[in-house]
Amino acid sequence: MVKSEATADWREARRQSARAAIVVAAWALVHEEGLAALSLRDLARRAGITTPTVYAYFESKHAIYDAMFGQAAADFAAYVAEPYETDDPRAALLEGARRFVEFCTADVARYQLLFQHVIAGFEPSPEAYAPAVRALADTRELLALNGFTDPRQLDMWTALLNGLVDQQISNDPGGERWVRLIDDFVTMFCNHCQTPHRPRARQPGRSRTKGARR
Amino acid sequence: MVKSEATADWREARRQSARAAIVVAAWALVHEEGLAALSLRDLARRAGITTPTVYAYFESKHAIYDAMFGQAAADFAAYVAEPYETDDPRAALLEGARRFVEFCTADVARYQLLFQHVIAGFEPSPEAYAPAVRALADTRELLALNGFTDPRQLDMWTALLNGLVDQQISNDPGGERWVRLIDDFVTMFCNHCQTPHRPRARQPGRSRTKGARR
DNA sequence: GTCTATAGTTTGATAGAC
DNA sequence: GTCTATCAAACTATAGAC
Structure with a gap:
């Protein structure tokens, strides 16, 4: 035996x-x-x-895509889960954003497979998809460390970073035009989320035009 | 004759x-x-x-895609150029954002053709592309009316809206999960861009490592 | 301009010998 | 498991009659 x-x-x-x-x-x-x-x-x-x-x-062409997806998702999860050098939550959040954008822009085909639905009838298997779920949970935790626990804030965060990646890939492939905006975006996001949520007030009279100050 | x-x-x-x-x-x-x-x-x-x-x-399949692209670009330009009911620049900017997101999410195939590069070897002809350039100029003007004339701010704006659209389409097709964040995004963007650009300082006390605060 | 007919490729997938 | 050989189906594009 x-x-x-x-x-x-x-x-x-x-x-x-x-x-x-x-x-x-x-x-x-x-x-x-x-x-x-x-x-x-x-x-x-x-x-x-x-x-x-x-x-x-x-057993099929889709099975190959699935294996590729699983590998890419595992690489992604490992990349963003790597320990952060800082113990400052805000700095870690910035580093997380940088890692995400770098990972995505480093390989367009991989990004399309993982985050866009470019292949017609392909849906990843649960096993291949699992690491992506883990990575999202890590991101959620990273946000929570900064006091951002509202699910809406996680959605905003992903939209922010995906927007950067998408524009970078579509309109300046290989360049840095949108990558350079990461720091600005993180600052913008944190400032916005840290302001207490008052139920819209303000706007006396009318033309606020230039008005908005926080 | x-x-x-x-x-x-x-x-x-x-x-x-x-x-x-x-x-x-x-x-x-x-x-x-x-x-x-x-x-x-x-x-x-x-x-x-x-x-x-x-x-x-x-004369070819690509010529058909080109005609589709030209029509979509013209529709897009007409849609965002339609006169705004308000004369408040900020309200107009918000309305512009809503129109963009609505136009994109209303037809995924059209969005993919116009803004992503889903078709392998296809590049739109200059004539078909022209309306898209006009629409971008309109957006630039809309931002300028709000005092946002920095080219970086235009890039931020497009990244913001494309991120919303992309997440909406990819992760909640037909829904409204990210669409609902438009108002929040516009507020966040305007507040961020209106704060005077001081050369990073601040945050006493703690080791802030990379330290972005504005 | 519109058709029938088909050329010429390329595709994903399989049968069967070894 | 790996091959040769091939299937059946799709594709873009063209030739030529009308």
């Missing part, structure tokens, strides 16, 4: 290694041709195998 | 009408199947013609 179990383990390890190699080739391909341009023929050729062999490791 | 010119005009009108009908069918198709799923076969069938006839009006 011992020997057969060891053999099984070894085989399983080989199998996972082969699967990983295919995923590596898949990433290389989508980096060159775009996320949606992944074809099994090109993938097989790049991986040094043939198309049917791909099906020995993945 | 008069008659031949009139005939030419009539023929041209017929031609433009036929082109428009194809574009209408194209929109109907992408609304059902997704922007990238536009195929000339399905398009022809839906338009009540055959594939070669499509090529009598458009």
Whole structure:
């Protein structure tokens, strides 16, 4: 029994290694041709195998996307969960924002797979999606450390950062035009959320025009 | 000569009408199947013609996307340029934000075509793109009326609104979870931009590491 | 301009020998 | 597990009759 179990383990390890190699080739391909341009023929050729062999490791094209998604989500969760050097909540929040934007802009195809729904009928499996949920929980905690516990504030935070990433990718790919605004955005967000929520008052008479001061 | 010119005009009108009908069918198709799923076969069938006839009006599939882009950009420019009921700059800015978000979330395929780069090798022609440039200029003016003339502030504004739209579409399609944050975002943005730009100082006491406070 | 017919590719996926 | 060979279906685009 011992020997057969060891053999099984070894085989399983080989199998996972082969699967990983295919995923590596898949990433290389989508980096060159775009996320949606992944074809099994090109993938097989790049991986040094043939198309049917791909099906020995993945039951469909979507299964490959799913493996890529799972890996990307795990990388993302690990990246944002890495310990922060500071113990100042505000500085940690800023660092978290920077990490998010850097992670997203560093690999457009990965960002599209993880956060946008570029692939037509693809939905990630729960297992692949799990790390993304963890990462969101980490973000929630980061905000809570700063006293921002309102769910609306989490939604604002994600919209803020996604907006930066999206504009950066769409209108200045490879540049820093929107990345440079991170600090400003974090300051803006924190100042806004720290002001006590008075039920709108103000606005005497009328033309407030330039008015708003806090 | 008069008659031949009139005939030419009539023929041209017929031609433009036929082109428009194809574009209408194209929109109907992408609304059902997704922007990238536009195929000339399905398009022809839906338009009540055959594939070669499509090529009598458009020289390629990209030309159809271009016509769709031009129409969408024109609609967008007209939508945001419609006169505002208020003469309060701040209220107009808020209304502009609402219009942008509403326009984008009302038609996801249109948003993807206009503002994201979902179609692989497609780049809109300058003529199709022109209205989008006008609309951006209008936005710039709207900000200027509020005293926000820094180009960075325009970038912040677009990032803010695109972030809302993106999160709304990706994570709550058809809902209002992020749409509801518009007022908050506009208030946050205006308050932030109206505070005088002092060169960072402050925050005694604690090790503030990166220390952004304004 | 509109059709029938089809060229010429590329796609995801499978059968069956080894 | 890996291959050769291939299927069945989709795709964009074109040729040529009418």
